Amino acid sequence: MIVELLALFLVIFLLIRPLLTSIFRTNRLPPSPIALPIIGHFHLLGPIIHRSFQRLTNRYGPVISLRLGSIPCIVVSSPDLAREFLKTNEANFSAHNASIAIDRLTYASGVAFAPYGPYFKFIKKLTINELLGSRPVSSFASLRAKERDRFLRLLAEKSERGEAVNLTEELPKLSNNVVSLMVLGTSNDRDHVDEARLVIKEVTKVIGEFNLSDFVWFLRNVDLQGIRKRIEATFKRYDALLEKVISDREELRRRKKMNKKDNNDDNVSNNSNDGLEVKDFLDILLDNMEDENAEIKLTRAHIKGIIVDYFTAGTDTTAITTEWALAELINHPKVLEKAREEIDRVVGKSRLVSESDSPDLPYIQAILKETLRLHPPLPLLERKCVKECKIGEYVIPENAMLFVNNWAMARDPKTWESPLDFRPERFLQASSEPGEHKLGPIDVKGHHFQLLPFGSGRRMCPGVNLATQMLPALLANIIQLFDLTVAGSPGGHLRDGNDQAVLNMEEGPGFTAPRLHELVCVPVSRLSSLTTILES
Numbered sequence: 001m002i003v004e005l006l007a008l009f010l011v012i013f014l015l016i017r018p019l020l021t022s023i024f025r026t027n028r029l030p031p032s033p034i035a036l037p038i039i040g041h042f043h044l045l046g047p048i049i050h051r052s053f054q055r056l057t058n059r060y061g062p063v064i065s066l067r068l069g070s071i072p073c074i075v076v077s078s079p080d081l082a083r084e085f086l087k088t089n090e091a092n093f094s095a096h097n098a099s100i101a102i103d104r105l106t107y108a109s110g111v112a113f114a115p116y117g118p119y120f121k122f123i124k125k126l127t128i129n130e131l132l133g134s135r136p137v138s139s140f141a142s143l144r145a146k147e148r149d150r151f152l153r154l155l156a157e158k159s160e161r162g163e164a165v166n167l168t169e170e171l172p173k174l175s176n177n178v179v180s181l182m183v184l185g186t187s188n189d190r191d192h193v194d195e196a197r198l199v200i201k202e203v204t205k206v207i208g209e210f211n212l213s214d215f216v217w218f219l220r221n222v223d224l225q226g227i228r229k230r231i232e233a234t235f236k237r238y239d240a241l242l243e244k245v246i247s248d249r250e251e252l253r254r255r256k257k258m259n260k261k262d263n264n265d266d267n268v269s270n271n272s273n274d275g276l277e278v279k280d281f282l283d284i285l286l287d288n289m290e291d292e293n294a295e296i297k298l299t300r301a302h303i304k305g306i307i308v309d310y311f312t313a314g315t316d317t318t319a320i321t322t323e324w325a326l327a328e329l330i331n332h333p334k335v336l337e338k339a340r341e342e343i344d345r346v347v348g349k350s351r352l353v354s355e356s357d358s359p360d361l362p363y364i365q366a367i368l369k370e371t372l373r374l375h376p377p378l379p380l381l382e383r384k385c386v387k388e389c390k391i392g393e394y395v396i397p398e399n400a401m402l403f404v405n406n407w408a409m410a411r412d413p414k415t416w417e418s419p420l421d422f423r424p425e426r427f428l429q430a431s432s433e434p435g436e437h438k439l440g441p442i443d444v445k446g447h448h449f450q451l452l453p454f455g456s457g458r459r460m461c462p463g464v465n466l467a468t469q470m471l472p473a474l475l476a477n478i479i480q481l482f483d484l485t486v487a488g489s490p491g492g493h494l495r496d497g498n499d500q501a502v503l504n505m506e507e508g509p510g511f512t513a514p515r516l517h518e519l520v521c522v523p524v525s526r527l528s529s530l531t532t533i534l535e536s
């Protein structure tokens with residue numbers, strides 16, 4: 001009898017514990033809706049999480065606490081609070097939260113989800129010095145220009161034939177090629193790169209799904225949604241691909257070492273025929289793996305994890321930004337016209353815009369900022385509390401997940417005037433030259449907490465230089481050369497207040513915030529000299 005009573009009390013306690021926690025901890029945790037047993041606040045979340053968070057924020061305030069299964073979560077949606085958490089208390093929120101999918105798919109050895117410690121610092125420094133800092137990014141400019149030309153030629157061919165191009169499919173190919181060339185070098189064949197793109201698409205999809213096993217402790221080893229099965233299938237597919245890429249490179253390096261010995265020749269080259277040594281990032285990682293005296297010795301799993309990280313973090317983000325920017329321009333012909341005026345005035349019609357023109361194209365840069373404001377590819381900055389801390393009147397528990405809702409902050413009328421309007425002018429200030437623009441002070445590098453598309457501080461995106469160098473030129477090239485006539489997919493169009501057809505700007509679910517409808521357009525050449533420009 002006593003045992004039964006105890007069991008009954010235990011069940012009742014487990015069921016009402018969330019309710020008690022909500023009532024008795026309100027003075028310690030930020031405000032929170034009442035939670036349900038076991039699932040916590042899961043029932044309040046829809047398929048697009050940042051929208052659900054925004055809804056809750058509107059009701060409970062700019063900092064709220066939720067419990068997703070057994071995981072405490074804090075959602076922050078104001079610039080001041082973002083600064084408080086990400087800057088004032090940076091050390092306490094210096095980790096990203098790794099899910100079951102992320103651990104498996106990055107070999108628990110990548111960069112983005114490594115704890116902030118010696119390994120992370122080492123690999124981040126190596127990345128900035130050799131791959132993504134402003135010096136290496138500039139040194140890869142000609143390589144990016146080649147890929148951009150290849151993409152523009154595709155649009156030109158479609159234009160000649162009057163055919164449509166699916167930009168939702170083609171833009172990730174371009175960004176994937178760029179990342180691949182920078183990380184793996186030119187010695188990799190296109191088949192590898194194409195396969196990598198398809199696999200990475202699957203990786204991003206699986207990572208973006210809310211897996212109950214991550215949140216409900218007693219479901220940790222149960223695969224209710226079949227996600228674990230898909231993780232394993234995806235893992236097998238790309239592990240085989242990475243193994244092939246790495247072992248091919250090791251073989252090449254062995255052969256070159258032998259040749260070098262035979263010829264007593266100091267010039268080892270993977271990527272060029274000019275006899276100069278050109279090392280790509282993979283070579284640098286392999287050098288480290290083979291170096292017995294390395295400060296931090298990388299393993300094969302580290303190298304694979306790092307490659308997966310750069311491909312997943314760098315492909316979709318840049319492609320989605322370009323796609324949203326083009327969609328906004330299609331819906332805002334006056335903005336498009338102003339952008340063209342700037343390009344025609346600064347660059348003219350006889351040569352292609354190049355990356356080095358970007359500083360002279362403030363309006364194009366403002367279009368990019370406005371796109372990143374309204375459509376941040378990572379709408380939620382996601383961190384983990386590594387040590388319990390007090391912020392204002394609240395105590396944030398260790399291991400709580402922190403979400404900074406970039407997407408909602410961009411839509412807050414307290415911060416932005418007419419926040420839902422696409423108005424690049426908000427990032428400009430008056431110039432002394434009539435008709436010209438000058439960029440205003442708000443940047444995208446995490447200094448201004450109302451705009452954090454790349455995050456902030458020590459875990460800020462290391463790809464920011466690459467993205468801000470590559471994207472304005474790509475956007476400007478498309479604007480310079482083509483008019484895009486929307487070919488459309490069902491549901492892709494709406495009617496605006498003046499009964500004009502406009503693109504439907506709905507978002508789809510996912511880790512990054514993609515458009516719900518594909519962007520399919522027929523490119524129409526603007527310049528009679530198109531072929532000459534592309535060939536010059």
Ligand code: HEM
Pocket residue numbers: 096111112113114132179309310311313314315317318321376377378381382383452453454455456457458459460461462463464466467
């Ligand atoms: C428009 C393009 C991009 C956007 C908007 C973007 C955004 C972000 C954001 C918001 C974060 C989290 C930052 C934080 O927690 O504070 C991040 C992290 C990261 N991004 Fe990007 N990213 C972009 C492009 C790239 C590219 C091109 C690469 C590399 C090729 C890249 C590599 C990474 C990596 C490795 C991390 C993890 C950094 C860490 O853990 O410290 N990203 N990115």
